[in-house]
Amino acid sequence: MTLQNRVTIKDIAKATQLSVATVSRILHKKGQHSSVTVKRVTETANKMGYVRNTSAADLVNQKSRIVAVIVSNTKSNFSEHIIDAIESKAASDDLNVFILHAGNRDEQSQLKAIKTVIERAVMGIILVSLELDDNVLTTLNSTSIPSICLSTSVKDTAIPFVTSDNYQMGYAATQLMIDKGHTKIAIAGIPTAGSINQRIAGYLQCMSDHHLRVEPDWIQYGTCTYDDGEKTWQVYAKKREITCAICASDLTAIGMLNAITEMGLKVPDDISLVSFDGTDIVDMVRPRITSISQSFYEMGLAGIKFLTDGRTIQKQYLPFKIVERESTRRLEK
Amino acid sequence: MTLQNRVTIKDIAKATQLSVATVSRILHKKGQHSSVTVKRVTETANKMGYVRNTSAADLVNQKSRIVAVIVSNTKSNFSEHIIDAIESKAASDDLNVFILHAGNRDEQSQLKAIKTVIERAVMGIILVSLELDDNVLTTLNSTSIPSICLSTSVKDTAIPFVTSDNYQMGYAATQLMIDKGHTKIAIAGIPTAGSINQRIAGYLQCMSDHHLRVEPDWIQYGTCTYDDGEKTWQVYAKKREITCAICASDLTAIGMLNAITEMGLKVPDDISLVSFDGTDIVDMVRPRITSISQSFYEMGLAGIKFLTDGRTIQKQYLPFKIVERESTRRLEK
DNA sequence: GTTCCTTCTGTAAACGTTTACAATACCTTT
DNA sequence: AAAGGTATTGTAAACGTTTACAGAAGGAAC
Missing domain, CATH: 1.10.260.40 (lambda repressor-like DNA-binding domains)
Structure with a gap:
């Protein structure tokens, strides 16, 4: 046939x-x-x-029962929680979920993915962990298909978003370590651009609020990868000033943990480590990583609910939790 | 608008x-x-x-430039390598990839996903890590859309597959440890059904070929999860007979590693650990896990090539590699 | 016997695109 | 001037579904 x-x-x-x-x-x-x-x-x-033949049906109905989820293809491991939430709510609403991948800062692949789904008259687009440039935003605005960003904020007022407050998280991570007696705190692996960069602003503000000096070397940029953690430690190791590093992601923290151990040093005895995200993996390594844990499942839920239950939210910041595990210690003077 | x-x-x-x-x-x-x-x-x-309006175009063309990838939603971390490969080849052929999730042994969700994509006249379906029952197979066969299974074999002759030879991998893992002087070797976390179960057959054959006894307790079933590793160790710990465990997945091995460490024992000094898969994560924990590493990227490539470049393969077993890391040691008598 | 419901089914247009075929205009060749 | 070719554009049917509207058949009420 x-x-x-x-x-x-x-x-x-x-x-x-x-x-x-x-x-x-x-x-x-x-x-x-x-x-x-x-x-x-x-x-x-x-x-x-x-x-x-759904093509024929969609053609006359002018719509489809599909939610498109466009996910950053950079190796981050938190998106699965977001997707889990989206899929479970979609299933109960009898919607279908199509997942597409796009480069985090790759305009071409983002446009391709978006074009693909708006051509098919999906009922909504959820963009996960994607930093969108103006070109993409205009494309998104030119269609009547509702879309929402998760895990990134976006300046454009037409596109709603749900994320954690990166500034507050940066501040909270720093505050946590200051409370534990640390003063020489580094921050590693944060991208130079995008809303996630606000973590550095929060870090700087907190340090300044406590009248603590920040050496330029302490701020090391990256892309939230495992390798960033390994490599950044090589930089920190040169001077051996810092007693604590705040890492852009769980993987970055683990990369640094391993690099530190490789050098014969110990976490948290010699260096304390905090990570952002708090995915399953922080409990799989030893020592377990203290993390600023984000509400990823709720984030996914908020995204799909925006598409199904009416479009109320415009901007929403979800709470985060500080979960102390074994990679941080109190610094005795 | x-x-x-x-x-x-x-x-x-x-x-x-x-x-x-x-x-x-x-x-x-x-x-x-x-x-x-x-x-x-x-x-x-x-x-x-x-x-x-792609619906209109698809309607007259009777086809679309979409490849559907239906992935098991069980927490396995190897599928990303398969998907990477599919997406990179698809991009160069100007195809679009839609990813859907379905339950590994959940007929309803599998049927729903398959129905969704065949209704849209996708040009091909790639099923990743899904065990398909007869109902699903007949649905797949009733359409003219080509499909292929990756990382599972399937009895039905109409559906081609590309996977690793689970029997040979089971045998190889066992042989590796026997060569290192182990005789009391357990195997943990393997599902009771499906092609992956052949790993146990390979294990048993290898043990038998070396005239080694296998206690029933040594074979513990599961679903390749982290929890399986933790829980299975509780069983093994009761008698403390074994000197080595072969784990169903990297995550299972890590779960067991942590449970072992929790008890004050050491890997590989007290227990050696081998895992199947060999994803990035085996290099992130300490000790690094010795693994039977599968060719996931090549698997994805073979799948998408089957759909684009003509349909030659029917059944294909991809090579695996034994990568010794730090979780296994030679047992001196 | 007329009117009015109800229940079931049919007619036909519409959705937006693709493409075989026809048509036109213009240019070359003889 | 006729014939043939080429380059460009138009006509119209087709894809498979949905749905407003019309129609038919039967029953009930007067």
Whole structure:
């Protein structure tokens, strides 16, 4: 059987001696029909192996029951929690979820993904962990398809977002370590641009609020990867000033942990480590990593609810939790 | 602007005083047209913010340029390598990749995902790490859309697959440890059903080939999770017979590693650990986990190539590599 | 017997695109 | 001047579905 001769409602109409209208109505439970006809139609549909041609249906309906989730393809491990939430709510609303990948700062691949889904008249677009430039934002605004950003904020007022407050998280991580007696605190692996960069602003503000000096070397940029952690430690190791590093992601913290251990030093005895995210992996390494844990599941839920239950939120910051584990210690003077 | 009045080629035709046919041809670079007309059309298309209605196009073309990847939603971390490969080849062939999730042994969610994509006339379906029951197989066979299974084998001869030879991997893992002097070798976390279960057959055969006894307790089933590793160690710890455990996945090995450490024992001094998969994470924990590493990227590549470059493969077993790291030691008698 | 419901089914247009075929205009060749 | 070719554009049908509207058949009320 080729695609060309898939069974259509026309075939079923012919087989049952009915009109296509009747068949269509019965197959979608619209209008009223005698029970014998209903039975006859559904049975022949099954027997003939009918599958709906969604392209045709979408064409006349001008919409589809698909939610598109476009996810950054950079190796971050938190998006699965967001997706989990989206899929579970979508399933109960009988929606389908299509996941696409795009480069975090790659305009071309973002545009391609967005074009692909708006061409198909999806009912909504959820953008996860993507920093969008102006070009992408105008494309998004030029369509009437609702979209929302998760885990990034966006200046454009037309696009709502749900994320954690990166500034506050940066501040909280710093405050936590200051409370534990640290004064020489570094921050590692944060990207130079995008809303996530606000973590550095929070860090700087907190340090300044406590009249603590910040050496330029202490701020090391990156892309939240494992490698960033390993490499940044090589920089920190040169002077051996710092007693604590705040890491851009769980993976960055683990990379640094391993680099530190490699050098014969110990976490948290010699260096304390805090990470952002707080995914499962922080409990898999030893010592377990103290983290600023984000509410990823709630983030996904907020995103899909925005698309299904009406469009109220415009900007929303979700709470984060400070979870102390084994990678941080109190510094005795 | 609502979806209802999106710009169509009809609108462009009106604006440019041309026929829809000409507009359509120019927008898809078919046929020849005067350069001025081409310019006029493309410019107005841009100006008016035209986006193609793929539903309409798919409807007449009877196909789409979409590859559907249906992935098991169980927490396994190797699928990203498979998807990476699929996406990179798809990008160079100008195809779009839609990823859907389905339960590993959940017939309903599998059927739903498959129905969703065949209704949209995708050009191919790649099933990753999914054990398919008969119902799903018949649905797959009833359509003319080509499909292929990755990381699982399937009895049905109509559906091709690419995977690692689980029997041989089970045998190889066991042989490795026997070569290192171990005789009391356990195997943990393997599912009771599905092709992956063949790892146990390989293990048993290897033990038997070396005239080694296997206690029933040594074989502990599971679902390749981190928790399986933790829990299974509680079982093994009761008798403290074994000197080595072969773990169903990297995560299972790490779970066991942590449980072992928790008890004050050491890997590999007290217990050696081997895992299947060999994803990035085996190098992130200490000690690094010795693994039977599968060729996931090549698996993804083989899957997408099957769909694009012609359909030659029917069944293919990809090579695996034994990578010794720090979680295994030679046992001196 | 007329009118009015109700219940069921059919007719036909519409969705936006693609493409085979026809048509036109203009240019070359004879 | 006729014939043939080429370059460009238009006409119209087709894809499979949905749905407003019309129609038919039967029953109930007067």
